[in-house]
Amino acid sequence: MxxxxxxxxxxxxxxxxxxxxxxxxxxxxxxxxxxxxxxxxxPDFRGPNGLWTKNPEAEKASNIRFYMADPDLRAKNWALRAEGALWANVxxxxxxxxxxxxxxxxxxxxxxxxxxxxxxxxxxxxxxxxxxxxGTTRKVGCLDCDYSADMEVALDRVRAGEPDPCCPECEGILKSKTISFGQNxxxxxxxxxxxxxxxxxxxxxxxxxxxxxxxxxxxxxxxxxxxxxxxxxxxxxxxxxxxxxxxxxxxxxxxxxxxx
Ligand SMILES: [Zn+2]
Incomplete structure (x- = not known):
């Protein structure tokens, strides 16, 4: 049929x-x-219109080692999220x-x-x-402590001028609460x-x-x-x-x- x-x-x-x-x-x-x-x-991440096909940096940012090591990569990733490029309004x-x-x-x-x-x-x-x-992209968490918040809280800080907002409690690295490659x-x-x-x-x-x-x-x-x-x-x-x-x-x- x-x-x-x-x-x-x-x-x-x-x-x-x-x-x-x-x-x-x-x-x-x-x-x-x-x-x-x-x-x-x-879209499927790896399809022709996929996030990672169009934004190779976003794929790199999904690897925990690269993400933790590279503040510029984090800043680009926060900028993509803040402008809604990572399918925010579905x-x-x-x-x-x-x-x-x-x-x-x-x-x-x-x-x-x-x-x-x-x-x-x-x-x-x-x-x-x-x-x-x-995990979820709609929340953010600290890689060093238990701090957790809605993603929008971090994105508001990005829009206000912080390229790579850090944890308000311990100054650790913040990341969306997804399980990245290399994370358990x-x-x-x-x-x-x-x-x-x-x-x-x-x-x-x-x-x-x-x-x-x-x-x-x-x-x-x-x-x-x-x-x-x-x-x-x-x-x-x-x-x-x-x-x-x-x-x-x-x-x-x-x-x-x-x-x-
Ligand atoms: Zn922290």
């Missing part, structure tokens, strides 16, 4: 099968990746909004996301249901993700190629514990063989057909 925009949609039987699994589930753990945010205008789309219904229905165990855009929370999913396994994931987040994988009866992976370790492990862990698995993605993933239902199509088109 073809949709008006030319992309293929999964057939009706697969949609019905996935709907049945969601209806039967009591505790659903969702794992989302970049694919759910592309319809909000956040809004949740129908995919994020549809997932809120799982929580309304009392079925959402945990929503694990690899995205750093906070669009799930802005759509209405409770913050305490979300595990941001790769947050232990507590990994633990919550593992518990969510073990305790769910349905694991629903959306918009992720399931290629990023270790978080992709939640899918086989859930499967081994007896959970059903649905994978919805634009293309095939590395774990399609584990899934009870695989759906390939546009996430914001397909999700509203599954969750009503």
């Amino acid at each position: 073809s949709s008006p925009n030319g992309s293929t949609e999964p057939d009706e039987q697969l949609i019905a099968d996935a709907r049945a699994l969601i209806d039967q589930a009591a505790q659903i753990t969702v794992l989302t990746g970049a694919g759910i945010s592309t319809d909000s205008g956040i 809004e949740p789309n129908l995919g994020h909004q549809t997932l809120v219904k799982l929580e309304d229905q009392g079925k959402l165990h945990t929503l694990i996301t690899q995205n750093v855009d906070e669009l799930h929370q802005r759509a209405g999913t409770s913050a305490d249901k979300v595990v941001e396994i790769h 994931l947050v232990e507590d987040d990994l633990y919550r993700a593992e518990v969510a994988a073990v305790e769910c009866d349905l694991m629903f992976a959306i918009g992720t190629s399931l290629a990023v370790s270790p978080i992709n492990r939640v899918v086989p862990v859930a499967k081994q514990q007896g959970a059903k698995v649905i994978i919805l993605n634009g293309e095939a993933t590395e774990m399609d063989q584990l899934a009870d239902v695989v759906l390939n199509g546009s996430i914001s088109d397909v999700l509203p057909q599954l969750i009503t």
Whole structure:
């Protein structure tokens, strides 16, 4: 079946099968990746319009060693953020909004996301249901102490003339609270993700190629514990063989057909 925009949609039987699994589930753990945010205008970092393709310095700044060593690199990165070049004003789309219904229905165990855009929370999913396994760009933290604030607090300082604002408490280096290359994931987040994988009866992976370790492990862990698995993605993933239902199509088109 073809949709008006030319992309293929999964057939009706697969949609019905996935709907049945969601209806039967009591505790659903969702794992989302970049694919759910592309319809909000956040391009894949490495795609032709990707942030890192257009701004190689931004890719360099995402490596913790370069970031800590180079004040000029930090200043360029703060300037990009302050001018909104790092997709500051994006809004949740129908995919994020549809997932809120799982929580309304009392079925959402945990929503694990690899995205750093906070669009799930802005759509209405409770913050305490979300595990941001790769952190968030909407908050800033100190690399030396526990100082943390909204990103806008730091950006206001940049706009007021500080090229590389330092920590107001210890003068350490400030950075967005994303997990950079070379930084460890947050232990507590990994633990919550593992518990969510073990305790769910349905694991629903959306918009992720399931290629990023270790978080992709939640899918086989859930499967081994007896959970059903649905994978919805634009293309095939590395774990399609584990899934009870695989759906390939546009996430914001397909999700509203599954969750009503
Ligand atoms: Zn500090």
